Amino acid sequence: MILTVRDDFDLKKIAESGQCFRWTEEAEGAYRIIAGGHVLKIREIGQVDERNRDQDAEGMCYGHDPETHVFELSCSKDEFLGFWEEYLDLKTDYTKIRNMVKKSEDSYLYNAVQLGKGIRILRQELFETLITFIISQRKNIPAIRASVEKLCKAAGTKKDGCYLFPTPAQMAALSEDEIASCGTGYRTKYLMKVAREISTGEVSLDAMSDLSDNDLLAELKKLYGVGVKVASCTALFAYHRMDFFPEDVWIKRVLENHYAGRFPKEKYAPWNGVMQQYLFFGQISEK
DNA sequence: TACCAGGTGACAG
DNA sequence: CTGTCACCTGGT
Numbered sequence: 001m002i003l004t005v006r007d008d009f010d011l012k013k014i015a016e017s018g019q020c021f022r023w024t025e026e027a028e029g030a031y032r033i034i035a036g037g038h039v040l041k042i043r044e045i046g047q048v049d050e051r052n053r054d055q056d057a058e059g060m061c062y063g064h065d066p067e068t069h070v071f072e073l074s075c076s077k078d079e080f081l082g083f084w085e086e087y088l089d090l091k092t093d094y095t096k097i098r099n100m101v102k103k104s105e106d107s108y109l110y111n112a113v114q115l116g117k118g119i120r121i122l123r124q125e126l127f128e129t130l131i132t133f134i135i136s137q138r139k140n141i142p143a144i145r146a147s148v149e150k151l152c153k154a155a156g157t158k159k160d161g162c163y164l165f166p167t168p169a170q171m172a173a174l175s176e177d178e179i180a181s182c183g184t185g186y187r188t189k190y191l192m193k194v195a196r197e198i199s200t201g202e203v204s205l206d207a208m209s210d211l212s213d214n215d216l217l218a219e220l221k222k223l224y225g226v227g228v229k230v231a232s233c234t235a236l237f238a239y240h241r242m243d244f245f246p247e248d249v250w251i252k253r254v255l256e257n258h259y260a261g262r263f264p265k266e267k268y269a270p271w272n273g274v275m276q277q278y279l280f281f282g283q284i285s286e287k
Numbered sequence: 288t289a290c291c292a293g294g295t296g297a298c299a300g
Numbered sequence: 301c302t303g304t305c306a307c308c309t310g311g312t
Binding site: 001018091133134136137140141143160190224226227228229230233246249251280284 | 288291292293294296
């Protein structure tokens, strides 16, 4: 189907933003996304402007910015509405969020926003996000991808020639050695414990959806191997709590160098998580 | 070879 | 409550 987005939507920037690890660029500008039991191929087929508002008859259309992105998706409209619309966060207006940042007030953030324009915060599956960010500890992005891929291959269901992320039960069925062979190192014991607690129902990630931001963070941090960084990333990228501002070493460097160590969160609530993504993206594209 | 990387738990002070 | 340290593994 055809998807039209009159708002920020840059596949490459999202794929490189560090929030997701199962977006693969299969050809120039064409991505395969594996998420929540679904596999999607998506490709941008052109950016048109206001004058060409025509061909929405069969597809879906979001946003109202003059700058328009058109995508071709491998899924049906039903599958899109049942899953991908929410996953891609298409009902959030990122143009509006970006416009909160004034050049005169914060030129550094303003510049990062221009660089990162097109990023969206996905709504990823809870279990997958939690496990992936436990794995991410002291790993760089390629290493995280490789490790997650091995885990999917070891325990996930095969679909359309690729492996879905394991369910809690599938993952809990793995032995310690099987998990360790995915390159998880000292994190193996964290993964074992968390997967088993969720699999038995002793811990319910779904039930945590009802908690306030602070309570959610506290509950996530109770899990073995989950500290403030992993908990914040899970809250932002899976529970879609848009005000969380995960501080990893990269962001800490930005804060030290440009904000005297503290980001002015009061200015951008409840969208601090989006600002964090812009700052993060600006940092990785500096190199 | 030695060191470091997109953290965390355990433990000291 | 703040500081230090080990920890798997893959990369220079």
